[in-house]
Amino acid sequence: MGLRFHDTLTKGKTDFIPLVDRKVGIYVCGITAYDTCHVGHARSAVVFDMITRYLKYRGFQVNYVKNFTDVDDKIIDRANREGTDIHEISERYIREHNDDMDRLGVARPSLTPRATENIQGMIRMIDRLIEKGLAYVVDGDVFFSVERFPGYGKLSGRNIDEMMAGARIDVDEKKQNPMDFVLWKGSKPGEPWWDSPWGRGRPGWHIECSVMSQRYLGETFDIHGGGEDLIFPHHENEIAQSEGAWDKPFARYWLHNGFIRVNKEKMSKSLGNIFNLRDAMNQFHPEVLRFFILQSHYRSPIDFSDDSLRESRAGMERFYETLKRIKDLLPGGDGKEFSADDLAGADKDVYEKTQALSERFVEAMDDDFNTARALGSLFEFIRILNNYMTDKGFEPTERSRFVLSEARKRIRELGKVLGLFLVDPDEYFGADRDREAAKRGLDTAEIEGLIAERSLARREKNWKRADEIRDFLVEKAVLLKDGPEGTTWKIA
């Protein structure tokens, strides 16, 4: 069994067979650089990051192209409002985007082309569409004629007549059919422009992605992805342009991620319920955010809230507690190597379960990137490890240390595909503690002073004072952990 996933075009799960053996070309629509990224952008980025990481894990050589739209009405508006040019606006938000994505642990794509670097390609493609009779020029604007492309609607599952019937759009007088879309817009005064055979103007949004994907991946390539909202009209229009121009199939598989919602409603500017990514990463560790996203299937809608993030944080702690426990048992690093034949009893059992974990992980991921199931296997494995280490018969021998170091390597190896469990556990808990303390305006030094005082009181068996301090801290959501090596703390 190999990789299979849901293809939007055929509306079902299909086996993935790349155009060229062991290689994958994938194009994902990136952001329009006019504002700060929100958690919805984060979901799309994390989903396709996970997908490309998994493809690599499965031995594919991945060419991942993700564009930046750096010329667009919204960018122009913003530039005008701020009295600057579109270049400055797009540069600013691309830089912000890259910083945010780095922090989220999203690997940079192989290529990140920008629309403004590909204007000549767009002009050539529009020219070809006009030559082929699929596009027409009106007063410096160029439109694509949807009626002249027979497959129009095949991705989104609609037909032109149905859409016409329900259309609530302002019909542009210049269009022959209300569904026609713009390929080239003549520029108005004060707008950026490029010379073209139809006069000064700028490209429409859809043509960008057709040109950039095909330039870097070929006229026919493997996978095209994006948020589910892009299915119509954006991706539908890309198909019409690309297949219309070259008479060849465009993307062979289409992948779309589901949306982030807030209180079961779409997160959108008009509803004013946008959570921006930076704020979210200040509130929670970036891995918590990734975990939250990957806990559900990539196509399901997921509800974003502080409570659900807190739940995800609790789940992540379970992993890091176990990694911390292993770390403490392996002070000298990974140690001596053994083979399966050298092991017996619980050691052998856990070692074998470590091997089985990868199989279960691959089985889940091969089935439409089922990260929820994959994480389930990882959680079960965590319980196996905790049982192993808690067992009365457990001794930190060279063999058990080997078993644990192998288990840890495996968790990290599979975690890497998801972009999780990649930091040192002490660092993770330290960062979490500082972040949570800061959120509540707590003074770390004061807390540690009180803990020191309580430890002293406890040594003197002054339980009254010790409990007084403990109760005071619990009030402030500070949870104490009394262990053999002293007291540590965290925020509830």
Next chain:
RNA sequence: GGCGGCAUAGCCAAGUGGCUAAGGCAGCGGUCUGCAAAACCGUUAUUCACCGGUUCGAAUCCGGUUGCCGCCUCCA
């Protein structure tokens, strides 16, 4: 109005024809502890919105009902 999706325990969430309905959070019991907490272990759905049908057998397929959501306009 047109097209499409979803409904599984207190909450989140896998599972889409047949081994005991994954997993997480919360709750409860236990271990530990000066008592606690934290952590760990154990435990929690005869049942999958409702009604009917197909089948030896359905949460899973078909028809209908109800509820929620998305797209059709910029959108990850």
